Amino acid sequence: MAKTKKPRSSAPDPPAHLPWHHPPAPPVSTALLISLAALLLRVLVSVGPYSGQGVAPKFGDYEAQRHWMELTLHLPSSDWYRNTSANDLAYWGLDYPPLSAYQSRLHGLLLNASLPDAVALRSSRGFESPESKLLMRWTVLSSDLMVFFPAALWFVWVYFKCGVGGTGEERMAGWTWLLASCLINPCLVLIDHGHFQYNCISLGLTLGAIAGVLSGNELVAAALFSLSINHKQMSLYFAPAFFGHLLGKCIKRKYPIVEVMKLGFVVLGTFAFVWWPFLHSYEAAMQVISRLAPFERGIYEDYVANFWCSTSVLIKWKRLFAIKPLKLMSLFATILAFLPSLVQQIRSPSNLGFLYSLLNSSISFYLFSYQVHEKSILLPLLPASLLALQEPHLYGWLMYFGLFSMYPLICRDHLLLQYIAVLGLFVLIYYSPGGSSKKGMSIPSGAKAVLSLALLCSLLLQVLYLQIEPPKRYPFLFDALMMFICFSQFVILTLYTNYKQWMLNSHSRSVGRKKDL
Known part of the structure; x- marks a missing residue:
């Protein structure tokens, strides 16, 4: 009886009954080591500068993310996307969908619990300190x-x-x-x-x-x-x-x-x-x-x-x-x-x-x-x-x-x-x-x-x-x-x-x- 050739890897989804449909699970220890290496790389990169560091008046993306935490923390949701006396849309107005705003609010709550000056309404524009950088970097690492x-x-x-x-x-x-x-x-x-x-x-x-x-x-x-x-x-x-x-x-x-x-x-x-x-x-x-x-x-x-x-x-x-x-x-x-x-x-x-x-x-x-x-x-x-x-x-x-x-x-x-x-x-x-x-x-x-x-x-x-x-x-x-x-x-x-x-x-x-x- 002639042997049946296996389909090449570029074929569409193989049927469930084929022997390779349930391959052995990858070793957990190896996956953990790769994940730890990826995490270490992120930590080492985060030690360096960030967008707009020390560059007034609008700084950069770091300040944009911090500012959104400030806005969503202190203002009602009805004012997050609206130009008001407390929310100048010309200064890093929020321009991402609502889920991003909720994420900013959550991170704002975390920063406010540890370093309230970093997200204080109005007075925190351009706020930069070693502590705030550490906390901000941590929010990205934890999200990742x-x-x-x-x-x-x-x-x-x-x-x-x-x-x-x-x-x-x-x-x-x-x-x-x-x-x-x-x-x-x-x-x-x-x-x-x-x-x-x-x-x-x-x-x-x-x-x-x-x-x-x-x-x-x-x-x-x-x-x-x-x-x-x-x-x-x-x-x-x-x-x-x-x-x-x-x-x-x-x-x-x-x-x-x-x-x-x-x-x-x-x-x-x-x-x-x-x-x-x-x-x-x-x-x-x-x-x-x-x-x-x-x-x-x-x-x-x-x-x-x-x-x-x-x-x-x-x-x-x-x-x-x-x-x-x-x-x-x-x-x-x-x-x-x-x-x-x-x-x-x-x-x-x-x-x-x-x-x-x-x-x-x-x-x-x-x-x-x-x-x-x-x-x-x-x-x-x-x-x-x-x-x-x-x-x-x-x-x-x-x-x-x-x-x-x-x-x-x-x-x-x-x-x-x-x-x-x-x-x-x-x-x-x-x-x-x-x-x-x-x-x-x-x-x-x-x-x-x-x-x-x-x-x-x-x-x-x-x-x-x-x-x-x-x-x-x-x-x-x-x-x-x-x-x-x-x-x-x-x-x-x-x-x-x-x-x-x-x-x-x-x-x-x-x-x-x-x-x-």
């Missing part, structure tokens, strides 16, 4: 430990349990590398624990939602992803992937309308629960919504490696077009970019296809949507980390250029030492035995030459940025060159991942024909 770390551990366990990683014996050796790739994300560590933000909460909720989808807990996933959107609106970058995958699954079930309605009730219920204090009037709800879409800031800020900023050297978008046409242009461009990935998941939903779709959807928003920040690259980097075993070259390349795209920001924050350290650690992890870079896509020699040139230029620019003053006529010359190089790499990787996602359909059909034979 309570949200992102458990989500990463759940995802890695589910990844192998549902067979996304391929055969158990063949792929289980790489689970430590996958866990390290999720937890030791150099960009996330630098932004949250260096620059100072709480992306670990929204990304952790999204990661939990992804694990929920892969494990079949779709109602839990819907609730977690809704919470993620309500913490940071940028989580909508992932919405087409979740929508397409879950809709595709519902359509293939016995009662598709019932399945869609269940998901809809969970989403609406979660939103209603979070927004309840602002639903007493139309005006109150619109006040919050207006703060979440700051169109007046322009189509991009600073130098971000997306289409609008990279092409602005030739086309002065902000001068040629008003805000309204730019909004429509960015909307259509974004939809066109993520549409192929969305359609593929509606037609043929699969766990592996879902991970590709998350990357394709989020990078589409990063490249073409309105008002993108350089820190928004954190969103595509999340699914890239989840695909690290499947696509190690893609993961390494995107992570490096994502980090490089934030280089000017890191330099402004005086985090260069931390940048070099986490980049070095990333390289060590990437080339470790568990993450053998020989796996994944094969790169033609011509493509290797082009990619090597981009890598060489990026290394050269990082040195020039520190050593040479740009021409007075072009003060942001090096920033623009960095962004253009990163943009070119992001476009190449986006085309590749869309191709790989659609190839899953072809492979699935070929496997099906072989089974029929």
Whole structure:
């Protein structure tokens, strides 16, 4: 009797009866050691400076987060998003959804119990002290430990349990590398624990939602992803992937309308629960919504490696077009970019296809949507980390250029030492035995030459940025060159991942024909 070949790792979700559907559980001690190493890295980075340290009058993101704690602690929720004598929206007005405001209030209560001067109404603007820095850093570390770390551990366990990683014996050796790739994300560590933000909460909720989808807990996933959107609106970058995958699954079930309605009730219920204090009037709800879409800031800020900023050297978008046409242009461009990935998941939903779709959807928003920040690259980097075993070259390349795209920001924050350290650690992890870079896509020699040139230029620019003053006529010359190089790499990787996602359909059909034979 002829032996039946096992499906390749790129095949869609394997059936539950296959022998690798329940691989052995990863050793708890090893997972604990990796988690402790990831925590230590965060602690060491947090010792350094933060955004806006000592830079009056508005300081930086550190002051923004502290100020939101101050506002939510002392003012009623009706005044959190409204311009009042006690809440000057021109000074770091709250511009994230209500769940982020609740998080600020919780952390404000903790700071107020230990150091009330740090969150005193009005008098605490620009408050900086060693004690306040320690407490503020602790709020980020604790958020990371309570949200992102458990989500990463759940995802890695589910990844192998549902067979996304391929055969158990063949792929289980790489689970430590996958866990390290999720937890030791150099960009996330630098932004949250260096620059100072709480992306670990929204990304952790999204990661939990992804694990929920892969494990079949779709109602839990819907609730977690809704919470993620309500913490940071940028989580909508992932919405087409979740929508397409879950809709595709519902359509293939016995009662598709019932399945869609269940998901809809969970989403609406979660939103209603979070927004309840602002639903007493139309005006109150619109006040919050207006703060979440700051169109007046322009189509991009600073130098971000997306289409609008990279092409602005030739086309002065902000001068040629008003805000309204730019909004429509960015909307259509974004939809066109993520549409192929969305359609593929509606037609043929699969766990592996879902991970590709998350990357394709989020990078589409990063490249073409309105008002993108350089820190928004954190969103595509999340699914890239989840695909690290499947696509190690893609993961390494995107992570490096994502980090490089934030280089000017890191330099402004005086985090260069931390940048070099986490980049070095990333390289060590990437080339470790568990993450053998020989796996994944094969790169033609011509493509290797082009990619090597981009890598060489990026290394050269990082040195020039520190050593040479740009021409007075072009003060942001090096920033623009960095962004253009990163943009070119992001476009190449986006085309590749869309191709790989659609190839899953072809492979699935070929496997099906072989089974029929």
